[in-house]
Amino acid sequence: MSKTSMEKLLEIMRQLRDPENGCEWDKKQSFKSLLPYLDEEAKEVANAIEKEDYKNLQEELGDLLLQIIFHSEIAKEKKLFSFDDVVRTLSDKLIRRHPYVFNSKRKHTAAEQAKIWQQIKAEEKK
Numbered sequence: 565m566s567k568t569s570m571e572k573l574l575e576i577m578r579q580l581r582d583p584e585n586g587c588e589w590d591k592k593q594s595f596k597s598l599l600p601y602l603d604e605e606a607k608e609v610a611n612a613i614e615k616e617d618y619k620n621l622q623e624e625l626g627d628l629l630l631q632i633i634f635h636s637e638i639a640k641e642k643k644l645f646s647f648d649d650v651v652r653t654l655s656d657k658l659i660r661r662h663p664y665v666f667n668s669k670r671k672h673t674a675a676e677q678a679k680i681w682q683q684i685k686a687e688e689k690k
Contacts, residue, residue: 573629574647577637595638602631660684 567575580590605628612621636647661684664672 573633574637577633581637581641590634593634593638595635598631598634598638602628602635605631660688 579585580587583591605624608624609621609628612618612624632650633647636645636650640646659666661681662677663680663684664670664677
């Protein structure tokens with residue numbers, strides 16, 4: 565069976581972080597050491613959107629995804645959580661915070677959705 569592009573990406577990151585055969589720079593990175601890159605990549609995504617440079621946006625979104633994959637791999641190594649946990653948490657949040665789509669299934673305005681999103685988010689943070 566062939567790997568999905570996401571499975572391949574996760575495997576590449578595991579190889580880069582492999583204690584024996586990985587990349588020396590990648591192996592020594594931590595959550596904190598990667599913070600400047602996370603900030604930089606988010607700004608580059610915003611810049612590509614502002615310029616409507618969609619070819620560059622594709623690349624910059626990939627660079628931002630790399631940061632998510634990198635942090636997730638470090639967390640997995642520390643037995644904190646995995647990339648799958650990140651994806652599952654996001655999927656659950658999207659379903660919870662969009663009740664008009666996944667629960668009550670009724671027409672709604674963008675303003676109604678924004679309000680319910682904030683209400684649900686506030687309840688979750690309690």
